[in-house]
Amino acid sequence: MNISESKRLFSEAQNYIPGGVNSPVRAFKAVGGDPLFIKRANGAFLYDENDNEYIEMINSWGPMILGHNHPLIREAVIKAMESGTSFGAPTAKEVQIAELITSMVPSVEKVRMVNSGTEATMSAIRLARGYTGRDKFIKMEGHYHGHGDSFLISAGSGAMTMGNPDSPGVTKGTARDTLLAPYNDLEAIRNLVEANKGEIAALILEPVPGNMGLCIPKDGYLEGLREICTQEGIILIFDEVMTGFRLSKGGAQELFGVTPDMTTLGKIIGGGLPVGAYGGKKEIMDFVSPSGPVYQAGTLSGNPIAMSAGMAILNELNENSEIYKELDEIGSKVAEGIKKINSDLGFDYTVNQLGSMYSLFFSSKEVNNFDDAKKADVGLFGQYFQAMLHRGIYLAPSQFESLFLSKALSTDLIDKILTSHEESVKEIHS
Ligand SMILES: Cc1ncc(COP(=O)(O)O)c(C=O)c1O
Numbered sequence: 251m252n253i254s255e256s257k258r259l260f261s262e263a264q265n266y267i268p269g270g271v272n273s274p275v276r277a278f279k280a281v282g283g284d285p286l287f288i289k290r291a292n293g294a295f296l297y298d299e300n301d302n303e304y305i306e307m308i309n310s311w312g313p314m315i316l317g318h319n320h321p322l323i324r325e326a327v328i329k330a331m332e333s334g335t336s337f338g339a340p341t342a343k344e345v346q347i348a349e350l351i352t353s354m355v356p357s358v359e360k361v362r363m364v365n366s367g368t369e370a371t372m373s374a375i376r377l378a379r380g381y382t383g384r385d386k387f388i389k390m391e392g393h394y395h396g397h398g399d400s401f402l403i404s405a406g407s408g409a410m411t412m413g414n415p416d417s418p419g420v421t422k423g424t425a426r427d428t429l430l431a432p433y434n435d436l437e438a439i440r441n442l443v444e445a446n447k448g449e450i451a452a453l454i455l456e457p458v459p460g461n462m463g464l465c466i467p468k469d470g471y472l473e474g475l476r477e478i479c480t481q482e483g484i485i486l487i488f489d490e491v492m493t494g495f496r497l498s499k500g501g502a503q504e505l506f507g508v509t510p511d512m513t514t515l516g517k518i519i520g521g522g523l524p525v526g527a528y529g530g531k532k533e534i535m536d537f538v539s540p541s542g543p544v545y546q547a548g549t550l551s552g553n554p555i556a557m558s559a560g561m562a563i564l565n566e567l568n569e570n571s572e573i574y575k576e577l578d579e580i581g582s583k584v585a586e587g588i589k590k591i592n593s594d595l596g597f598d599y600t601v602n603q604l605g606s607m608y609s610l611f612f613s614s615k616e617v618n619n620f621d622d623a624k625k626a627d628v629g630l631f632g633q634y635f636q637a638m639l640h641r642g643i644y645l646a647p648s649q650f651e652s653l654f655l656s657k658a659l660s661t662d663l664i665d666k667i668l669t670s671h672e673e674s675v676k677e678i679h680s
């Protein structure tokens with residue numbers, strides 16, 4: 251495979267951009283080799299600067315659920331561009347998208363648009379603190395909520411991949427108010443709540459975490475969290491930046507039938523443009539400025555181009571109810587195929603899958619939380635990643651990520667993924 255252009259660009263990039271990338275997860279630090287520089291993408295495929303073609307398994311870390319360069323989104327963006335790119339004043343599109351989001355996501359009665367998932371979670375925690383008058387909040391070990399200071403403690407995703415789950419630069423004072431708990435363990439939450447009675451503003455979690463590799467909530471876990479939070483006056487926040495509009499049109503909360511007080515959204519909501527949002531109960535959301543005292547703002551928030559892309563993708567997901575059935579089938583075919591190949595070859599690696607998200611852990615133990623995930627063999631993952639890449643399959647370059655499949659994956663492409671998987675597993679064990 252000739253990747254000379256990517257190599258040249260990466261070498262040049264390192265002179266001007268820290269580590270040569272604008273987000274750490276894009277570097278291939280944990281898997282070796284140089285990151286690919288992407289020139290274009292279409293449907294199920296990415297093309298690098300040397301015109302090599304790859305089947306997409308990350309899809310821009312989630313947003314491209316319909317596949318790349320989808321005509322509905324492309325046309326909406328082009329049309330919006332003709333009327334100007336930003337006004338810094340209210341628009342009809344913001345009203346339309348807010349109405350649509352509140353109709354799709356069960357917990358969201360009012361919503362504020364921001365520019366990223368990070369902004370959404372930072373704003374949600376500030377609001378929960380302002381609303382309750384309490385300072386502390388509970389975060390799960392290995393969950394990732396963007397790069398806000400108070401979340402970079404036992405953080406998953408790139409923070410973990412790069413070996414910095416507790417980032418320098420976060421003050422001790424900030425870290426003190428972030429209480430940590432293991433995922434999937436209700437007893438740990440009860441103990442934490444008891445030890446900090448009346449002091450906890452919020453409990454935030456990825457209801458189906460993808461940032462330590464994909465884990466699935468145990469039966470009754472989300473319901474249990476809901477009960478504890480209601481009893482203790484703690485605001486339950488589902489961070490659905492990954493799972494929102496992906497696991498169902500109403501996200502994990504709709505799939506599991508558990509309604510949080512607040513929800514944070516990102517990724518799919520912008521159809522590939524930079525958008526995030528936070529929303530929830532009216533009385534909580536009305537505590538945000540200018541209707542309430544908690545300040546949060548944004549020059550480009552609700553940007554008309556981004557809102558048009560968001561409307562295009564959300565309308566399609568809302569109106570075409572077959573999409574989630576198709577995505578579930580795609581996810582199951584890939585995950586079941588991988589499990590069967592592994593078992594035929596005599597390997598009992600763990601595969602966690604839900605809908606169009608999955609992770610293959612190089613561990614024979616069940617993976618239900620951060621400690622389980624850390625037992626996976628990251629060296630073997632790195633070899634597998636490279637073997638797949640050389641066969642034209644583009645995976646997330648870390649064991650501690652979920653993969654995101656798109657509707658553009660045809661049966662032929664799934665067969666190609668599975669054949670490549672079989673060859674790759676054989677190769678790394680030869
Ligand atoms: C669950 C979750 N929350 C928040 C974020 C932060 O979003 P962004 O990268 O858009 O800031 C991410 C991903 O990055 C995420 O997966």
Ligand SMILES: NCC(=O)CCC(=O)O
Nearest residue numbers: 273275311407408461651
């Ligand atoms: N799990 C990691 C992400 O989803 C975010 C990608 C990024 O930080 O660039």
